Amino acid sequence: MAIQSVVLKTIYVGTFIHSVSLAELQVLKRSAVAVDESGKILLVEHPVEASMLEMWAKEAGTTIVEAGPGQFFFPGLIDTHIHASQYPNSGIFGKSTLLDWLNTYTFPLEASLAKPSKAKRVYSRCVARTLSHGTTTAAYYATRDVTSTNILATTCHTAGQRAFVGRCCMDCMAPDYYRDTDAATSLADTIKCAEFCAKLDPKGELVQSIITPRFAPSCSRELMRDLGDFMAQSGLLCQTHISENKGEIELVASLFPECKNYATVYDRAGLLSEKTVLAHAVHLTDDEIALVKMRGSKISHCPVSNAALTSGAAKVRRLLDEGIVVGLGTDVSGGYSPSVLEAARQATMTSRFVSLTEGEEAKLSVEEALYLATRGGAEVLGLQKTVGAFEVGMEWDALLVGCTFVPDEEECDEDEDLLQAKQAVGGGMTPVDLFGWENWEEMVAKWLYSGDDRNVLKVWVKGRKVHEKPA
Ligand SMILES: Nc1nc2[nH]cnc2c(=O)[nH]1
Numbered sequence: 177m178a179i180q181s182v183v184l185k186t187i188y189v190g191t192f193i194h195s196v197s198l199a200e201l202q203v204l205k206r207s208a209v210a211v212d213e214s215g216k217i218l219l220v221e222h223p224v225e226a227s228m229l230e231m232w233a234k235e236a237g238t239t240i241v242e243a244g245p246g247q248f249f250f251p252g253l254i255d256t257h258i259h260a261s262q263y264p265n266s267g268i269f270g271k272s273t274l275l276d277w278l279n280t281y282t283f284p285l286e287a288s289l290a291k292p293s294k295a296k297r298v299y300s301r302c303v304a305r306t307l308s309h310g311t312t313t314a315a316y317y318a319t320r321d322v323t324s325t326n327i328l329a330t331t332c333h334t335a336g337q338r339a340f341v342g343r344c345c346m347d348c349m350a351p352d353y354y355r356d357t358d359a360a361t362s363l364a365d366t367i368k369c370a371e372f373c374a375k376l377d378p379k380g381e382l383v384q385s386i387i388t389p390r391f392a393p394s395c396s397r398e399l400m401r402d403l404g405d406f407m408a409q410s411g412l413l414c415q416t417h418i419s420e421n422k423g424e425i426e427l428v429a430s431l432f433p434e435c436k437n438y439a440t441v442y443d444r445a446g447l448l449s450e451k452t453v454l455a456h457a458v459h460l461t462d463d464e465i466a467l468v469k470m471r472g473s474k475i476s477h478c479p480v481s482n483a484a485l486t487s488g489a490a491k492v493r494r495l496l497d498e499g500i501v502v503g504l505g506t507d508v509s510g511g512y513s514p515s516v517l518e519a520a521r522q523a524t525m526t527s528r529f530v531s532l533t534e535g536e537e538a539k540l541s542v543e544e545a546l547y548l549a550t551r552g553g554a555e556v557l558g559l560q561k562t563v564g565a566f567e568v569g570m571e572w573d574a575l576l577v578g579c580t581f582v583p584d585e586e587e588c589d590e591d592e593d594l595l596q597a598k599q600a601v602g603g604g605m606t607p608v609d610l611f612g613w614e615n616w617e618e619m620v621a622k623w624l625y626s627g628d629d630r631n632v633l634k635v636w637v638k639g640r641k642v643h644e645k646p647a
């Protein structure tokens with residue numbers, strides 16, 4: 177390729193690990209990825225010749241970023257379902273289940289973010305925290321307040337996080353202090369938020385609005401229909417919850433007796449399409465799975481939340497076997513952790529419980545969990561051509577991951593040697609200890625099962641560095 181003829185901005189050099197399919201992670205050792213000024217990947221060179229690196233290093237205006245030994249680049253993690261407005265409640269859920277949890281913990285906190293200074297404080301911390309865990313793209317729920325929702329959109333845009341930001345639509349069955357006045361007002365407020373995002377980011381390169389009927393029990397038929405029409409007309413994505421909890425499903429059956437199941441409630445309103453992200457899907461029936469598949473709607477699997485709120489265990493293998501697109505959601509603060517890596521880890525754990533009743537093939541592998549965290553999430557949000565892997569034409573949304581090297585003290589003659597050995601590999605003090613005999617696959621497994629934000633050394637979105645681990 178005539179690389180000299182295009183403007184290179186940054187060349188990333190080292191080991192790159194990404195999913196090439198659900199079951200396969202590819203490890204590109206001694207490779208280079210060239211990224212242009214707009215953050216687009218121009219070239220993936222595998223393996224890269226030293227002479228090529230030398231040539232690039234001489235080009236004016238080009239920066240070379242090298243991964244150290246034992247470090248690797250990994251695609252940015254994608255959170256397909258997170259409530260930024262609930263971030264301060266992470267870990268606070270007691271023994272509650274969904275419906276009492278909403279009334280006890282969630283609605284009061286969300287309502288309190290109508291105060292802009294509080295919204296700014298909470299959202300800036302939430303976005304900084306998720307970036308530090310390597311979340312480069314998030315589908316956020318804000319609150320029902322327009323100003324507060326727009327503050328979240330601005331916060332993501334300023335911090336450089338790719339985001340879908342939704343105002344929670346809810347004109348029913350919520351407390352008086354936290355309910356939209358009526359369907360018309362709810363739609364009008366949603367349009368205001370969509371207009372705000374369109375002004376903030378006219379091409380939707382980083383931040384977009386997402387239509388967000390909270391869930392069927394908190395939306396009137398009229399509101400859901402209006403939002404379905406707005407979805408068709410605007411082309412925006414839509415996100416909601418489905419079949420999370422048995423009590424919720426009974427409530428939906430009693431509120432919508434004309435519908436034979438939960439999924440049909442959304443379908444009748446025109447809310448089930450290939451642009452719809454359905455969170456949880458724990459208890460979907462065969463008929464509902466068939467409907468979701470037919471409509472091409474996507475599923476956000478939220479294993480941490482489903483365990484914390486005692487909702488149940490989604491049968492992810494079944495969904496994948498049906499060809500339904502699945503990504504991962506932290507569902508903060510139903511989920512206690514803002515980390516997509518934790519969601520990936522818990523997806524594998526949940527799948528082991530599912531395997532006890534559904535058979536061995538229900539188990540998700542390390543490769544599959546990391547696929548859901550990257551390419552799966554990208555497809556859920558319609559970004560499969562843009563992010564999720566290291567491919568020419570995609571954008572540079574990436575992490576530099578590092579682990580801790582445990583030197584062999586007997587092999588080091590002096591303190592100075594030992595110090596150098598410690599510094600030579602990995603990312604300083606992290607929860608993942610490497611002894612030097614692990615292969616790349618083992619290293620990735622160790623990262624999935626024991627890693628956290630201390631392993632996330634740097635984070636980029638669209639070519640811009642948006643986080644660096646403090647020294
Ligand atoms: N997990 C979860 N489920 C919901 N269903 C309706 N609202 C919510 C929410 O905020 N979190």
Ligand SMILES: [Zn+2]
Nearest residue numbers: 417455507510
């Ligand atoms: Zn949720």
